[in-house]
Amino acid sequence: MTAPGRWVAEHWIAVGSPLVSLIAWEWASASGVLREAFFPRPSTMFVHLVQLSADGTLWAHTARSLVRIGWAFALAAVFGVGIGLAMGLWRRLRDGLDPVFAVIYPIPSVLFLPLVSFLVPPGEIALIVTTAVTSFFLVAFTTTHGVRQIDRLVVEAAVHYGARGPRLFASVLLPGALPFIFTGLRLGLGFALIVVVAVEIVSASTGLGALLWLSWQILKVEDMYATFFVIALLGAVLSYGLSALRAWLLPWVQDVAEP
Amino acid sequence: MVYAVPAVLLGLWEVCSRLAIVSPRYFPPPTQVAWVLVDRFADGDLGANTLVTVTRLAAAFALAAVPAVPLGLLMGIARPVREVVEPYIAFIFPVPKITLLPFLLIILGVGEAAFVLTAATSAFFQIVISTLAGVQTMDPRLLEVGRNYGAHGPRLFWKIILPAALPAIFTGLRLGLGLALVALVAVEFIAAKSGLGHLVYRHWQMLSTPEMYAAFALVGALGLGLTRGLRALQARLLAWQEDVGRL
Numbered sequence: 457m458t459a460p461g462r463w464v465a466e467h468w469i470a471v472g473s474p475l476v477s478l479i480a481w482e483w484a485s486a487s488g489v490l491r492e493a494f495f496p497r498p499s500t501m502f503v504h505l506v507q508l509s510a511d512g513t514l515w516a517h518t519a520r521s522l523v524r525i526g527w528a529f530a531l532a533a534v535f536g537v538g539i540g541l542a543m544g545l546w547r548r549l550r551d552g553l554d555p556v557f558a559v560i561y562p563i564p565s566v567l568f569l570p571l572v573s574f575l576v577p578p579g580e581i582a583l584i585v586t587t588a589v590t591s592f593f594l595v596a597f598t599t600t601h602g603v604r605q606i607d608r609l610v611v612e613a614a615v616h617y618g619a620r621g622p623r624l625f626a627s628v629l630l631p632g633a634l635p636f637i638f639t640g641l642r643l644g645l646g647f648a649l650i651v652v653v654a655v656e657i658v659s660a661s662t663g664l665g666a667l668l669w670l671s672w673q674i675l676k677v678e679d680m681y682a683t684f685f686v687i688a689l690l691g692a693v694l695s696y697g698l699s700a701l702r703a704w705l706l707p708w709v710q711d712v713a714e715p
Numbered sequence: 716m717v718y719a720v721p722a723v724l725l726g727l728w729e730v731c732s733r734l735a736i737v738s739p740r741y742f743p744p745p746t747q748v749a750w751v752l753v754d755r756f757a758d759g760d761l762g763a764n765t766l767v768t769v770t771r772l773a774a775a776f777a778l779a780a781v782p783a784v785p786l787g788l789l790m791g792i793a794r795p796v797r798e799v800v801e802p803y804i805a806f807i808f809p810v811p812k813i814t815l816l817p818f819l820l821i822i823l824g825v826g827e828a829a830f831v832l833t834a835a836t837s838a839f840f841q842i843v844i845s846t847l848a849g850v851q852t853m854d855p856r857l858l859e860v861g862r863n864y865g866a867h868g869p870r871l872f873w874k875i876i877l878p879a880a881l882p883a884i885f886t887g888l889r890l891g892l893g894l895a896l897v898a899l900v901a902v903e904f905i906a907a908k909s910g911l912g913h914l915v916y917r918h919w920q921m922l923s924t925p926e927m928y929a930a931f932a933l934v935g936a937l938g939l940g941l942t943r944g945l946r947a948l949q950a951r952l953l954a955w956q957e958d959v960g961r962l
Binding site: 469470477494552561564569653654657671672683688 | 721
């Protein structure tokens, strides 16, 4: 039996159960058990999905969201890893920033939108900075933790063999913290998607969040489902794709926070 | 000593705002925010809206936890159940739960039920996943020992599986509560007409910044209090276990 064939044979329930649900949904909406106004048939949704992507609407909005996520993630990664490494290395900095971070971190990031819009020019930049906030804290936290959990013995051995400064950093501290950094980046990217959708709902006219909200306001239910599907797909790719990437890049380590 | 840096930052903000180095309109002095906090909490809208948010949070958490823990346990012990349910969980878990809000708004109408359910789904999936992981990652030797001593069926479940999964369940509940708060405040910010999230939005629109920062601080305090409180509770109740999901 081929590999995919075997996989299906082992997981036929997992494959079959969503299929059965979809068919049941199709039947229920068509026969009026479910209100078609709220729960359109999966086949109708699919047609709308194809239409929306054929006329380019969906692609344009998806592209806008992806660009925002990309910038926010880059900001969060650069500052998060930088500050996280510094906090891991210098105790004083860590002691000073820990309480500040502890208070700010649990605040839902969409609430930062007003604050950020006072600080930077409102519009695109404010959207991106707001999206980056929570991801930044996640990356900084995990990086700090990653540096701190490195075995002291390893560091001492490296120092004894004469590694210091940039060399100690590049060949001992960074590789040691890498699994944690990667987990932080993965979680951070996931959060960037969550926040960008919320922020787009509140204050954007483009992007998947805005498309979803707009479709709700004019009660285009099929478009809502189509947008939802794209967001879900994006979420799945970001979270499972990155897990796979980690397994491929850093095969020697367990993910420190498998979902 | 621990609070030196926050204190210095707040002091700096105070001075900059008083001397109008930063615009006091956008960044009012922290003492003014604190005054608003004290003044408006008891008889103003701050206390009332905090209560609204806490009530919604409690409802959402209960709605999530009550079905999620049994479902997670059932998925852990019965493979067919896991196979049936897992695809849906894997599909919905990475989706930003705020996207469910418009669907719930058209199905249930604009109101409390839609707000609370959006927050509840956020917690639900986290709790199911943590509970399932708790059962799946338990030491198989525990099961063997239990079986060798004659435990099976319900007895094996109550005496071995449930206690072994308890720390993970608790972690799931703690993470779930945090996620529910995040989703709830976002929902309030976007669609509700009450609650702390809405207060931040309204005072932002009206540019009454001291009130905005006061509501903001209350959300932070609520989040910090819940996280710290549950962590302490977990350490006390499950003293024999290390936290499984510290990150």
